[in-house]
Amino acid sequence: MSQSKQEVLLGNEAIARGIVESGCHVVTSYPGTPSSEILPAVVRFKKELGLDTHVEWSINEKVAYEVALAASYTGKRAAVIMKQVGLNVAADPLMSSAYTGVRGGFVVISCDDPGPHSSQTEQDTRFYALFAKVPALDPSTPREAKEMVKAAFELSERHYLPVILRPAIRVSHARQNIEFIPVVKLQRPADFQKDPGRWAATPRFRLQLHKELNEKLHDIQEEFETSELNTSVPGDDRRLGFIAGGTSYAVLRDTLQELELEGRFPILKIGTSHPIPQRLVKEFVAACDQVLVLEEPDAVIELQILDKSKLLGRLNGVVPSAGELSPEVIRQLLVQQANELGMETPTEIDTGELSQLVGDLGLPVRRPRLCPGCPHRAAFFGMKRALGSKAIYPGDIGCYTLGLNLNAVDTCLDMGGAVTIASGLYQAYRQDNRDVPIAATIGDSTFLHSGVPALANAVYNGARFVLVILDNSTTAMTGMQPTADSGMLADGGQGQRVAIGDLVQACGVKFIEEMDPYRVQEFEALIKRASQHTREPDGGVAVVIAKRPCVLYDPSPLEENPVPVTISEDCDGCRYCLIAFECPALVLDEDLGRVVVDRRICVNCGVCVEACPKGAIVEAEE
Amino acid sequence: MLFATKVFSETALALGHDVLGSETHGMSQRGGSVISHLKIGSYESPLVRHATADVVLAFHPHEAYRGLVFLRRGGLCFVSGPDGDSWDRGVKDYMAENAIAAYVYPADDVALEIGSPRSANLALIGYAMSVPEMPFDHDQIRATIERITPSRFRKANLEAFEAGYRRKR
Ligand code: SF4
Numbered sequence: 004m005s006q007s008k009q010e011v012l013l014g015n016e017a018i019a020r021g022i023v024e025s026g027c028h029v030v031t032s033y034p035g036t037p038s039s040e041i042l043p044a045v046v047r048f049k050k051e052l053g054l055d056t057h058v059e060w061s062i063n064e065k066v067a068y069e070v071a072l073a074a075s076y077t078g079k080r081a082a083v084i085m086k087q088v089g090l091n092v093a094a095d096p097l098m099s100s101a102y103t104g105v106r107g108g109f110v111v112i113s114c115d116d117p118g119p120h121s122s123q124t125e126q127d128t129r130f131y132a133l134f135a136k137v138p139a140l141d142p143s144t145p146r147e148a149k150e151m152v153k154a155a156f157e158l159s160e161r162h163y164l165p166v167i168l169r170p171a172i173r174v175s176h177a178r179q180n181i182e183f184i185p186v187v188k189l190q191r192p193a194d195f196q197k198d199p200g201r202w203a204a205t206p207r208f209r210l211q212l213h214k215e216l217n218e219k220l221h222d223i224q225e226e227f228e229t230s231e232l233n234t235s236v237p238g239d240d241r242r243l244g245f246i247a248g249g250t251s252y253a254v255l256r257d258t259l260q261e262l263e264l265e266g267r268f269p270i271l272k273i274g275t276s277h278p279i280p281q282r283l284v285k286e287f288v289a290a291c292d293q294v295l296v297l298e299e300p301d302a303v304i305e306l307q308i309l310d311k312s313k314l315l316g317r318l319n320g321v322v323p324s325a326g327e328l329s330p331e332v333i334r335q336l337l338v339q340q341a342n343e344l345g346m347e348t349p350t351e352i353d354t355g356e357l358s359q360l361v362g363d364l365g366l367p368v369r370r371p372r373l374c375p376g377c378p379h380r381a382a383f384f385g386m387k388r389a390l391g392s393k394a395i396y397p398g399d400i401g402c403y404t405l406g407l408n409l410n411a412v413d414t415c416l417d418m419g420g421a422v423t424i425a426s427g428l429y430q431a432y433r434q435d436n437r438d439v440p441i442a443a444t445i446g447d448s449t450f451l452h453s454g455v456p457a458l459a460n461a462v463y464n465g466a467r468f469v470l471v472i473l474d475n476s477t478t479a480m481t482g483m484q485p486t487a488d489s490g491m492l493a494d495g496g497q498g499q500r501v502a503i504g505d506l507v508q509a510c511g512v513k514f515i516e517e518m519d520p521y522r523v524q525e526f527e528a529l530i531k532r533a534s535q536h537t538r539e540p541d542g543g544v545a546v547v548i549a550k551r552p553c554v555l556y557d558p559s560p561l562e563e564n565p566v567p568v569t570i571s572e573d574c575d576g577c578r579y580c581l582i583a584f585e586c587p588a589l590v591l592d593e594d595l596g597r598v599v600v601d602r603r604i605c606v607n608c609g610v611c612v613e614a615c616p617k618g619a620i621v622e623a624e625e
Numbered sequence: 626m627l628f629a630t631k632v633f634s635e636t637a638l639a640l641g642h643d644v645l646g647s648e649t650h651g652m653s654q655r656g657g658s659v660i661s662h663l664k665i666g667s668y669e670s671p672l673v674r675h676a677t678a679d680v681v682l683a684f685h686p687h688e689a690y691r692g693l694v695f696l697r698r699g700g701l702c703f704v705s706g707p708d709g710d711s712w713d714r715g716v717k718d719y720m721a722e723n724a725i726a727a728y729v730y731p732a733d734d735v736a737l738e739i740g741s742p743r744s745a746n747l748a749l750i751g752y753a754m755s756v757p758e759m760p761f762d763h764d765q766i767r768a769t770i771e772r773i774t775p776s777r778f779r780k781a782n783l784e785a786f787e788a789g790y791r792r793k794r
């Protein structure tokens with residue numbers, strides 16, 4: 004082992020380290036699991052090393068992409084970071100910048116979420132690489148991810164193209180000991196060189212740029228034929244070979260070892276998922292009888308392989324076409340292939356029996372729930388009480404999607420979707436002269452991300468609904484990143500605050516009121532008034548800003564003003580509060596036949612006093 | 626939980642081993658059970674496959690039931706839970722058949738008794754370290770706890786660890 008400094012880092016922190024070690028000047032991001040920890044780690048290293056790297060949480064991924072891209076126009080190194088569905092938002096500049104090209108190294112880091120664990124789709128970032136005709140690198144481990152960041156910057160500068168790095172969740176959220184190497188200090192004074200045929204290309208020039216892009220991609224493929232990013236593991240038994248990339252490669256290696264098959268079959272590891280080294284792959288496939296292709300979450304390498312006659316993969320149903328390729332799935336695939344070749348694999352405990360036994364125990368399955376004291380719960384509860392279950396409740400992306408559990412979220416499409424779905428629902432019902440109350444919810448960060456144009460559109464086109472902006476002063480779901488409304492910057496500095504209320508007003512909304520949702524009765528009355536406004540002759544969209552900091556982000560108001568509760572003898576165990584309110588700190592004591600407060604997790608918010616129709620939950624006497 | 630993983634990964638690193646592990650973030654963190662995987666030695670994938678783990682540490686009896694699936698034949702399971710035999714019969718048979726040794730230790734009560742309820746995980750780790758089959762030894766783990774605990778919790782963590790190691794009831 005070498006003597007240099009090592010630290011156990013999260014994959015995302017290793018990527019951040021790679022960014023900093025590459026001398027990157029500008030780093031932008033919009034948070035989203037599994038990518039959120041990269042930018043904060045860049046901030047950490049920037050501070051430790053006294054660098055002047057520009058870091059920013061941008062309003063959304065498209066904005067983040069373009070800010071970083073412009074830095075690359077000036078010759079600096081830049082990186083933009085997002086989750087895979089964020090790349091949908093940034094697809095517009097991605098496609099165009101592939102044509103214009105870049106100057107300073109420009110790396111697009113888009114983290115995939117096979118499973119999915121924390122996303123609305125299992126989409127594969129690498130398809131965007133094919134679509135936009137840019138290269139994509141796919142690391143298998145945190146260590147490799149850090150190396151690939153450097154390779155990506157160099158590749159980008161050799162060919163003047165954006166390069167995608169695609170870590171999957173098992174890389175981003177893995178931990179591994181990582182070696183630190185000294186940071187490169189790149190002197191790159193900003194120097195934007197005017198070249199309208201490129202940076203402002205009209206369609207006529209675009210054709211030229213497209214041809215140029217095709218040539219670049221061709222050169223890159225040539226380079227990848229001999230690149231160290233693609234490696235092979237020898238094996239003499241050529242009845243079966245493996246082509247694998249990313250996390251699947253890592254799982255394959257460990258599982259082969261566990262099955263005592265290590266070194267038996269040849270493996271081609273593809274680190275350059277696009278373009279794949281066609282000749283290398285062809286030679287590899289030619290030497291094997293059959294080739295099992297393992298990659299996640301989709302068949303990107305497999306689709307690029309021209310002759311598929313020997314392939315076993317997703318396209319012919321050998322590999323499952325949805326869900327994570329977990330170690331259990333890969334083991335099963337390997338055992339099956341080994342058996343078909345007449346080989347034995349070591350026997351293991353059959354855990355199926357255990358799963359059955361444990362399943363029968365009926366252990367409580369704890370589904371994700373809003374935290375004790377969460378202001379969103381109070382807001383949802385007040386909304387439901389005001390508008391009932393006939394109203395339609397479009398929701399959005401964030402912790403508050405869990406309003407689902409309270410039947411206060413009926414749709415969840417994408418970032419900003421609450422506002423547009425509410426508009427569309429209104430228009431559809433209005434056409435039939437039907438008055439159905441619509442109350443949408445969106446978080447503060449999500450509103451800033453893409454709710455603003457949606458709201459302007461709603462006002463402009465005369466939609467009518469209640470929009471509740473759940474403003475908890477932070478981006479809670481992804482780890483408390485600051486929002487533009489707070490004015491706090493990514494590195495802790497103070498920026499210029501962009502107030503949500505001002506934006507709502509600027510969108511032309513006439514009804515705007517802010518309230519602490521903990522005041523459940525008043526909040527309920529406010530929602531009723533807001534709903535009334537949507538029905539008045541000169542009414543329109545009504546916006547309610549439910550303002551109260553996330554309890555994890557800022558517990559101080561509760562520490563200063565605790566409202567401890569207790570449950571009286573009046574509780575008959577009807578479970579109403581458990582279902583309609585679902586605070587994890589309220590639990591049914593089966594023996595007592597009534598609800599009790601779990602003091603270990605109760606945060607003394609006092610909101611549940613409103614949740615019992617029988618008045619059995621009361622403020623505790625001091 | 627993440628701290629418990631860190632105790633082992635930092636010890637391994639200090640002794641010159643490679644470490645690789647995996648943890649849960651995002652939506653799955655809001656409630657639900659959180660599992661942290663750790664592999665020590667030369668590995669590529671951070672996930673521990675079912676039926677291959679050497680040791681499972683469960684900080685609640687329910688988590689032990691869920692975690693058992695990861696244990697290999699002959700593996701060790703340490704559970705924080707009340708004294709007394711409360712295992713489900715079928716699961717108990719499964720463990721016996723597969724030579725899985727399960728140790729239940731009231732880490733929560735012990736930690737509470739010595740006045741550091743937040744250090745219950747350390748008491749369970751201490752208890753586990755009293756079993757000779759565990760990787761690393763008492764001094765190595767203790768040194769790591771001393772090194773990585775923030776100073777205001779150091780005394781409590783060390784006390785809990787030692788109480789567990791002495792199998793205090
Ligand atoms: S506290 Fe009220 S709502 Fe909850 S179970 Fe008891 S009686 Fe029902």
Ligand code: SF4
Nearest residue numbers: 586605606608609611
């Ligand atoms: S006071 Fe009530 S609602 Fe608030 S955290 Fe405690 S039990 Fe939950």
